[in-house]
Amino acid sequence: MSDAAHKTSRDRAMDVVRGYVDHDSTAVQAALDDLDTGMSLEVYAVLNGLVRSTISIMELTGKAFRLDDLVRQADTIATVAPPHYEFAIAEATRAWARGDQSAMRAASCEDLVGAVHITAVGVAVLGLALWGRSGFLDVLAEFHEADIALMEEWPSEA
Numbered sequence: 001m002s003d004a005a006h007k008t009s010r011d012r013a014m015d016v017v018r019g020y021v022d023h024d025s026t027a028v029q030a031a032l033d034d035l036d037t038g039m040s041l042e043v044y045a046v047l048n049g050l051v052r053s054t055i056s057i058m059e060l061t062g063k064a065f066r067l068d069d070l071v072r073q074a075d076t077i078a079t080v081a082p083p084h085y086e087f088a089i090a091e092a093t094r095a096w097a098r099g100d101q102s103a104m105r106a107a108s109c110e111d112l113v114g115a116v117h118i119t120a121v122g123v124a125v126l127g128l129a130l131w132g133r134s135g136f137l138d139v140l141a142e143f144h145e146a147d148i149a150l151m152e153e154w155p156s157e158a
Contacts, residue, residue: 037112
């Protein structure tokens with residue numbers, strides 16, 4: 001049994017984001033290998049929480065971000081996505097930049113794994129814009145440590 005089989009949905013969510021931050025297509029693929037539908041939904045939920053948290057922090061900082069810079073960054077990061085998801089990531093990112101929620105949902109709802117990739121790239125782009133590479137990797141490490149502490153405090157019945 002591989003090490004990936006023992007990773008939680010939170011581990012896989014962090015791994016796919018780090019893979020995108022590092023422009024490492026092998027890490028991106030490894031993070032999402034052998035996911036069943038239930039685990040994919042959990043990874044997607046974790047990523048959505050990260051996106052919402054990061055957007056909230058961005059809003060609190062009051063720092064202005066140029067949407068065209070974020071779109072360009074997403075295009076750069078998406079080059080390590082599986083080729084069949086790169087276009088969907090670009091379409092969802094442009095819909096987000098236009099404020100077109102329905103087009104963004106349409107691009108991300110075509111399949112669950114695609115939505116995971118789209119959301120992971122979104123987390124990476126926003127995190128890099130807010131904290132820079134090393135700062136964002138530190139934030140991800142802190143999130144992981146907090147997650148471990150919470151899991152030790154409230155273990156699941158699995």
